[in-house]
Amino acid sequence: MSGMKLFYWPTPNGWKVSIALEEMGIPYDLVPVNIGKGEQFTPDFLKISPNNRMPAILDYDVEGDPVPVFESGAILWYLATKYKMFIPGDIMRQKECLEWLFWQTGNQGPMAGQLSHFRNYAPEYGDHSYALERYAGEYDRNLGVLERRLMGRDYILGSEYSIADMMVWPWVLIAKPLGRDLAHFPNVRRWRTMVKERPAVQRGVDLGKEYRRGAPPTDEERRILFNQKA
Template sequence: MIDLYYWTTPNGHKISIMLEEAKLAYRINPINIGRGEQFDPEFLAISPNNRIPAIVDHAPSDGGQPLALFESGAILEYLADKCGQFLPAKGRERYIVLQWLHWQMGGLGPMAGQNHHFGHYAPQKIEYAIERYVRETSRLYGVLDQRLSQQSYVGGGSYSIADIAVYPWIVPWEKQRQTLEEFPDLERWFHEVSQRPAVRKAYSLIEDINPQAGVAMDEQARKHLFGNL
């Protein structure tokens, strides 16, 4: 059994998708980041960076004590190795998938995240920041579109943790002021991944875990997520 510490964010969705794809037994421990639960001592013992997602694997492959992990990219790699799926075991194919996983972690996620922040949550509309991150998001969409014009999936010919990592950051494309029609190969891939049963199941969790997703953020949530802004 794997405990998933989760909230309904793109990074949270990565792990729920992976667990569903791999058909691993898991239970969800909701961490309501809008109410500050990410700062609870019990959660910090698992995720010292006070960010979701995190997991505790109670049956790790080495047979040792339960293993706690944070950082979504590391969790995806661990789960792929555990189940023997969605990441080649060795060779150049493995590193190609991992490079695209790290591209998402270091590029698409942070840039799209800043896009969301300055476009929707910042207390002052700073046009320079908004334009900068919208443009950078568009550039990254272009990189992805070019990649998907050459390969069926982000990591190559097979669906992998690279696709699982990237997909949740494309879901809010409208909030990022993007249009998928400008990126036809990205659009083709996006619609294909969206129809996978595991992806649909993972996103259905929103209704039970956070039915208020998409509702305007209140001041309490702003304080917990953005400090004293």
């Protein structure tokens, strides 16, 4: 086998990597990981992604055994450096790229994820008013950080579209379903539209759309996704 296997479920975190593979024109096979059914806990998947989260990839275009990569930021970095695409060539600009990948991983991603959890997955589980206020505030604070970064820049790294945009864009795409408004973030709005118009981005977001949830999670899905312990 050659190319890549993409372990994926259609969510903002999954889109980061489906978008990157589409943008880079890398052939891949989709392996759906139905997180509502607990497929992220199978021993075979844990060998690829020890944190029981998708996305992950298995790269067959290597010498020897296929190489697993987990964490979306690490996957984007791996692909961009391997194929020398969507990443600046010089070390100082690469440093900036890495800063925004880490920023997403440690800030925008977890805050948006928790906002989505309390708002869209667990609304009937008691009073979440402080959690909602906290995570909505943090989501907006991160939008403010991005707004300032995009002031006077087309993309996060300047005039060039890069993996930093692929990393940050998916959680901005779904601002409205998260109950947030981009009205006060004109540069974020402009950038969101510009990225959305890219055909590869549209293909990435459409990947596996037949699996998307149209309804609130079932009790069984909640049992799997909530209250995970060591």
